[in-house]
Amino acid sequence: MTRVPVVIIGAGGFGREVHDVIEATNAAAAGQSVSQSYEVVGFLDDGHTDAALIHERGLSVLGPVSYLADLAADVQFVIAIGDGQVRRRLDMWASELGRQSPVVVHPTAVVGNHRVVMGPGTILCAGTIVTTNVRLGRHVHLNLGVTVGHDSVLGDYVTVNPNASVSGNAVLEESVNLGTCASVIQGRRVAARTTVGAGAVVARDLPPDVTAVGMPAVALRRRGNDSKGLVAWARRREEAGGNL
Template structure:
């Protein structure tokens, strides 16, 4: 786990290092906007372009070149920082598993308006993306490659496992526990002290008031399980 404090952020990452974005879709363009906002605040990333295993329709994305697949990225001869811009928890985990080159690093990218101070005691794992408008209070742990989309809130003592995905305006209450791979749809709420099991999906606008098991889909207010994920043998 990388301990990242907002007061140290620009000094740590603002070195003009080359950075590429894996994911040439809409989230990739949003992450590019995030990086540009960081650069406007002094971060100094040198954004080279996009990688994706599904080539986009045009040779450029938001004015930057499409550079190839994960295999091409693994073959890079120079050190590169990589932002993995894949919204699906499972998809992001799969991409991270394919990017195995020792030349690749996965910095946390945190919007400059998000407050992460030493007194808050917030741990942020490698590869996290935290977008504009998010509020994190204190004593929070984010695992690797966690995505907090626009305007999310995370309360005290919450713990989010690797590859969790929070879509816009999600609220996670104090001391909530999200296991790895949890996906919370737009506007969902997990109330204080609730646990959500690994790889579970919570639908947009749902309110989770009771613990949810692993690998289910839950929707509604209060959230109820409507589907169990079948794990192939």
């Protein structure tokens, strides 16, 4: 069995979790329940990292992200960074260098046998369920316990946080971030780059570039605007009959 050399971009908490996913995959490959295994060569990160937590894993931060260009040509990359827009930039840069990304699937994930397509760099953490006729774009993250129902489409760089659920026929456009325990009911569409807060329920379509919270989730502010008073703003919006 070939072991694919891979570097993890992002040495924070999620980077370590992605390393766990890869270790679990390697263990399953040793037991022959999955066919692919990986040799993690290390982490790359531009920021401050907790070196001790990385060293405990027998690995190190090899350098900044730009160091990817200096690694052996066959080293592939996975991006363990929660921000989809950052993943998008890194993916475009690394792909221009000719680097490839594997799809990394925890052995406890359940992936339907029919028409499930996953783009390069996509990561499925433990306990995820993806049913049937589902399309996941490039570098999609499905965190712990996430479910994605039939005929749904998740665009490139979508992030779905722990225990969130996406019902059937839903669409999450590019770089959408679905918060922990949030849900999208069937047939709804969340437009590009929108963040859905933890626990929110997407019962109506959401526009692009907003942060939305609550049940039903309502768009509270545009991307880049100050978040202070988000809930106060929502109250004023409600009092104004939704006309703010």
